[in-house]
Amino acid sequence: MFDPQNPSHLFGIPNGVDFPRSLVNGLIKRMDGRPPHEMAQVEIIVNTRRMARRMRDLFDAGPALLLPRIRMLNEIEDLLPDLDVPKSNSALKRRLELVQLVANLLEREQSFAARASLYGLADSLATLMDEMQGEGVSAEAIANLDVTDQSGHWERAKTFINIAQSYIDLSQDTPDTEARQRIIVQNLVERWEHTPPKHPIILAGSTGSRGTTLMLMQAIARLPNGAVILPGFDFDMPTDVWTSLS
Incomplete structure (x- = not known):
């Protein structure tokens, strides 16, 4: 052909x-x-x-x-x-689990963000995970980027990224879409x-x-x-x- x-x-x-x-x-x-x-x-x-x-x-x-x-x-x-290949994880189940992870982060680090941003942060985390998995990029690769940040924003961002990687590592048996x-x-x-x-x-x-x-x-x-x-x-x-x- x-x-x-x-x-x-x-x-x-x-x-x-x-x-x-x-x-x-x-x-x-x-x-x-x-x-x-x-x-x-x-x-x-x-x-x-x-x-x-x-x-x-x-x-x-x-x-x-x-x-x-x-x-x-x-x-x-x-x-x-x-x-x-295992069936993909339920989108609703993943969202609820991410909400809990972000809630735990906000309890530990109250200066990270306002409690009212809980669900927005969980949705952002889900989007980040989709990008990481779709592109085959690990949290370690992102953390190793040379980013000059005097204000500490990048360190807070890496905390968020590490949550995504931890969730991905624990979800190998039920991968996301x-x-x-x-x-x-x-x-x-x-x-x-x-x-x-x-x-x-x-x-x-x-x-x-x-x-x-x-x-x-x-x-x-x-x-x-x-x-x-x-x-x-x-x-x-x-x-x-x-x-x-x-």
């Missing part, structure tokens, strides 16, 4: 173009002349349910053909049916390095703004039958501008 001479299969659709329609039309054109069952073997991974619905509607509009499998980014564990997704992607990457899938896998519409998604995009782009399709790609941008961004 893709050029075997090109080790990386990275494509783009420019701004102003109907992304789902262009993707569907391009796939139908590329599969033209191939056995009908090969279209049904294609896996398409998208990042929003809206795009998944739109693509299904476009395929349903014809012509008549076997349809590819369209799945969301958070449904990729089906690509590794034998992988045993971000941690669970990263575990799945890491296992996929490792599996594909030794046994790449024989059927086409296309990841479309993501830009790799999150570390875990970027890891998956890089792995799929290296597959013999993989492709990554970027949205809103600027084909007219000069080479020197692209170079300055890298």
Whole structure:
């Protein structure tokens, strides 16, 4: 389906173009002349349910053909049916546990923040944990950053960060959604390095703004039958501008 001479299969659709329609039309054109069952073997991974619905509607509009499998980014564990990953922790359970941890901190260090900020701090802590796990960054790596801080704000921030790391360390058996997704992607990457899938896998519409998604995009782009399709790609941008961004 893709050029075997090109080790990386990275494509783009420019701004102003109907992304789902262009993707569907391009796939139908590329599969033209191939056995009908090969279209049904294609896996398409998208990042929003809206795009998944739109693509299904476009395929349903014809012509008549076997349809590819369209799945969301958070449904990729089906690509590794034998992988045993614990179910993710309940968001409500996590929030209540974080509220208790922050409450304990405020009792120990009353100057840290006002008691009225308890729930806001717990939500901020949850967001921080999602970022840390999604990017694969530990509290130790953050603490080692060279931050000149004469006011003590950074030391207080590190206390907050350490709470996040402690919670993550104690939640290995029930990982959060971000941690669970990263575990799945890491296992996929490792599996594909030794046994790449024989059927086409296309990841479309993501830009790799999150570390875990970027890891998956890089792995799929290296597959013999993989492709990554970027949205809103600027084909007219000069080479020197692209170079300055890298």
